[in-house]
Amino acid sequence: MIITEQGEKHLSSTAVSLTVTDLQVKRNRPNSLTCSTSCSLTFARQRYFWYKNGQFTGKNTDYSDPFVLSSGDEGSYSCSVYGYNSIFSSPLCISGKSCWSVTYKDRRVCVLEGSSVDFPCTYSYPSDIKVSDAFWHYSWSKEEPKDLRKEKQFAGRVAYIWDKEKNCTLRMSDVRKRDNGEYHFQIITYSQKGQFSGKPGVILSVTDLQVRVIFSTESHGQTVILMCSSTCTLPNNPTYIWYKNGQPVSNKLTRDNKLYLKCSENAGNYSCAVGGHEKLRSPDQTLSDCESCKTHLINDP
Numbered sequence: 001m002i003i004t005e006q007g008e009k010h011l012s013s014t015a016v017s018l019t020v021t022d023l024q025v026k027r028n029r030p031n032s033l034t035c036s037t038s039c040s041l042t043f044a045r046q047r048y049f050w051y052k053n054g055q056f057t058g059k060n061t062d063y064s065d066p067f068v069l070s071s072g073d074e075g076s077y078s079c080s081v082y083g084y085n086s087i088f089s090s091p092l093c094i095s096g097k098s099c100w101s102v103t104y105k106d107r108r109v110c111v112l113e114g115s116s117v118d119f120p121c122t123y124s125y126p127s128d129i130k131v132s133d134a135f136w137h138y139s140w141s142k143e144e145p146k147d148l149r150k151e152k153q154f155a156g157r158v159a160y161i162w163d164k165e166k167n168c169t170l171r172m173s174d175v176r177k178r179d180n181g182e183y184h185f186q187i188i189t190y191s192q193k194g195q196f197s198g199k200p201g202v203i204l205s206v207t208d209l210q211v212r213v214i215f216s217t218e219s220h221g222q223t224v225i226l227m228c229s230s231t232c233t234l235p236n237n238p239t240y241i242w243y244k245n246g247q248p249v250s251n252k253l254t255r256d257n258k259l260y261l262k263c264s265e266n267a268g269n270y271s272c273a274v275g276g277h278e279k280l281r282s283p284d285q286t287l288s289d290c291e292s293c294k295t296h297l298i299n300d301p
Contacts, residue, residue, distance in 0.1 A: 019038075019039040021037040021038040021039050021041075022037070022038075022089065022090075023035055023036070023037060023078075023079055023080065023081065023087070023088070023089035024036050024037070024089055024090070025077055025078060025079055025089050025090075025091070025092040026092070027092065027094070028066055029066075030069075031068060031069045031070075031071075032066035032067060032068050032069060033050075033066060033067045033069065033077055033079075033092070034066050034067070035048040035050075035061075035063075035067070035079035035081070035089060041081065043083065046062070046063035046081065046082070047060055047061070047062060047063065047081070047082040048060060048061050048062075048063065048067075048079045048080070048081055048082070049079060049080045049081075049082070049085060050067050050077065050078075050079055051077065051078045051079065051080070051088065052073075052075045052076070052077055053075045053076050053100045053196055054076075054078075054091075054100065054195075054196045054197050054199065060082075067079075069094065073094065074094055074095035074099070075093075075094060075095075075099060075100070076091035076092065076093050076094075076099045076100045076101055076196075077091060077092050077094060078090065078091045078092070078199075086199075087200060088199040088200050090103075090200075099124060099125075099126065100123075100124065100125050100126070100187070100196040101123060101124045101198075102121065102122075102123045102168070102184075102185045102187075102196070102197075102198025103121065103122050103123070103198075104119065104120070104121050104185075104198065104201070104202050105119075105120035105121070106119070106120070106202065107200065107202060107203065108202070108203045108205070109202060109203070109204050109205070109235075110205045110206075110207060110230070110232035110233055110234050110235060111175050111204070111205075111206055111207070111234075112175075112206075112207060112208070112209070112230075112234070112274065112277050112280050113175060113176060113177055113206050113207065113208045113280070114174060114175070114176075114280050115174075115175060115277055115280060116171065116172065116173040116174070116175070117171070117172050117175060117204070118161065118169055118170070118171050119136075119169060119170040119171075119172075119183065119202045119204075120169050121167070121168040121169050121170065121185055121198070121202075122166050122167060122168060123166055123168050123185060123187060123198065124166060125187055125189070125196065129189045129190075129191055130189060130190050131187060131188070131189050131190075132188050132189055132190050133147075133187075133188040134168065134185070134186065134187050134188065135147035135148065135149070135160075135185075135186055136148045136158070136160070136168075136170045136183055136184070136185050136186070137183070137184055137186055137197075138151065138181055138182075138183055139181055139182040139183070139184060139201065145184070145186050145197065148170070148183075153178070153179075154172070154179075157172055157173050157174055157175075158170065158171065158172050158173075159171045159173075168185045170183065170185075172204075175204070175206050176206060177206045177207075177208075179204060179206055180204060180205055180206055181203070181204060182200070182201045182202065182203050182204075183201050183202045183203075183204060184197045184198050184199055184201035184202075185197070185198045185201070186198075205231070205232040207230040207231040207232050207234075208230070208231075208280075208282065209228055209229070209230055209272055209273065209274070209280070209281070209282035210228075210229050210230075210282055210283070211226050211227070211228060211229075211270055211271060211272055211282050211283075211284075211285035212226070212227045212229050212285075213225075213226060213227075213285060213287070214226075214227060223260060223261065223262060224260075224261045224262075224266045224287065225258050225259070225260055225261075226242070226258065226259040226261065226270055226272070226285065227257055227258050227259075228240050228242075228257040228258075228259075228272035228274075228282065229257070234274060238274040238275055238276075239274065239275035240254065240256070240257045240272055240273070240274055240275075241272065241273045241274070241275060241278060242254065242259045242270065242271075242272050243270065243271045243272070243273070243281065244268045244269065244270055245268050245269050246269075246271075249270075257272075259272075266287040267287060267288055268286075268287060269284040269285070269286050270284065270285045270286075270287065271283065271284050271285070
């Protein structure tokens with residue numbers, strides 16, 4: 001869309017359609033697997049790489065060719081696509097006795113800066129293996145995975161909520177923007193090749209709240225719309241709470257994350273919060289008079 005200085009809007013008659021897919025391993029016949037997507041990927045070389053129990057098998061296949069299993073090839077199989085080798089499919093277990101798996105309830109998590117968050121997680125491993133260590137790690141480092149509890153950045157802010165067998169839930173408190181990134185659960189065993197990292201992991205996005213100002217003349221009279229915005233989508237359809245000069249606003253029109261004001265009554269300091277996290281307010285946005293709100297003119301998304 002193009003908007004001119006005169007306020008004229010010109011919308012293109014063409015558009016780009018985006019379809020997002022993940023990778024899935026499917027078992028076609030007893031001895032073969034395929035790596036599939038729900039739509040055709042739009043790059044030329046669709047070549048898939050194969051992993052067993054989280055380790056690269058050294059084998060790859062063209063998009064139309066199956067990955068052939070040998071007799072007795074038990075384990076958890078996943079795949080990645082050429083050019084995006086760090087993005088794995090969820091594993092498919094071939095024979096339950098020898099399977100590794102890590103399952104996350106949520107793959108993407110958006111939280112408010114300063115709040116706490118849980119990453120629910122369960123795991124399994126071959127019945128004849130004895131685990132020597134298990135921990136969460138952050139994907140920023142190219143070195144050997146390191147237990148989050150031993151990372152200086154997370155000191156005193158992470159805990160493992162393992163109240164039952166095969167539960168690997170991570171709890172992080174006082175989250176900060178520099179905590180953004182991908183987290184994996186790692187299993188270490190006493191066997192020579194006995195380690196498994198749950199990939200893909202959980203991607204954490206940390207946001208604060210900001211009040212954006214929109215000036216509108218399309219409704220009856222001049223209106224100021226305040227929008228409580230975040231850099232990622234907060235879960236569970238949150239309730240937004242508005243404050244004027246530090247006091248809750250209860251007699252104005254609100255809808256979703258917006259507060260509607262008449263331009264003649266906009267003076268004051270405004271902030272917002274979401275229900276359950278009232279102490280984590282946005283910085284104040286000061287509106288002094290009707291003319292000042294015009295300086296904040298932006299387009300309503």
